[in-house]
Amino acid sequence: MNKVALITGASRGIGGAIVSALASDGWAVAINYKRSKDTAEALARELGGIAVRADVGSSEQVAAMFSDVEARLGAVSLLVNNAGTSYYGLLSDMTDEDWSGLVATNLTGAFNCCRAAIPAMVRAKRGCIINVASMWGEVGASCEAAYSATKAGLIGLTKALAKELGPSGIRVNAVSPGCIDTDMMARFTPEDKAEMIDETPLERLGVPQDVAAAVSWLSSDKASFITGQIIGVSGGFVI
Ligand code: NAP
DSSP states (O other): OOOEEEETSSHHHHHHHHHHHHHHHHOEEEEEESSOOHHHHHHHHHOEEEEEEEOOTOHHHHHHHHHHHHHHHSSSSSEEEEOOOOOOOOOOGGOOOHHHHHHHIIHHHHHHHHHHHHHHHHHHTOOOEEEEEEEHHOOOOTTTHHHHHHHHHHHHHHHHHHHHHGGTTTEEEEEOOOOBSSGTTTTSHHHHHHHHTOTTTTTSOBBBHHHHHHHHHSSSSTTOEEEEEEEESTSSSSS
8 A cells, every 4th residue: 555644734733744744754645724725735845745625624525635635646544633723712602603613623524534534444454543632632621621522522533443443454543732832822922831831841832843753653663553542742731
């Protein structure tokens, strides 16, 4: 089977770092984006991959994206469900649209992509799926209850799919980042960030490359006996 990786939400932030790490590991990379066309295409030119647009919350767009990737690079053997969005505020202030938008991207997006990727992996008797969860999916965060729920859902999906797909030679794991300095943290003040650093035993914010290194390892043969695991990348924030 070809080394073809599809990374969702890969135009920037953690996804962008994952794409760079996997390309240097020798994967042909399909860089999914929703809005950031220019950055995704620039990354594809730089790394020799392809940029593919789809809103992961749409099953039709995801199905079309997988057909496009298969036609241009071959069947996807590594899927990284990284696309994600956040909502900060009280649960009781959320609208129906806030809730359904968050669930569509963070949880239904992973379902749509797994469902599209699994048949070819089962046929090949080989494959790897890595979900990008969050430490808040493990322990919950005040003012991020809906986000925490979607990430807890991803953790449940990871463990259950690992059992379902193990006999087909497919490994399913998750990485669980802590506070990683990306656009997603733009709403936080320097004082907020100082507090996060204070609560992190390794006394710094993470960088996207910290998460990418864990994904690179999990996708490699070095992790060939590892499935159903949630690998924390939080500097010890959650232990
Ligand atoms: P980011 O900088 O805000 O990037 C989000 C990425 O997701 C962008 O590439 C965006 O693409 C993409 N995206 C959003 N909605 C999408 C959709 N419906 N379909 C396809 N792509 C979509 O965020 P990040 O910090 O790198 O986060 C990446 C992942 O790590 C997320 O799942 C997030 O929950 C998780 N995480 C982050 C942290 C943190 O502290 N930063 C901590 C724990 C977990 P476009 O720009 O093209 O729209």
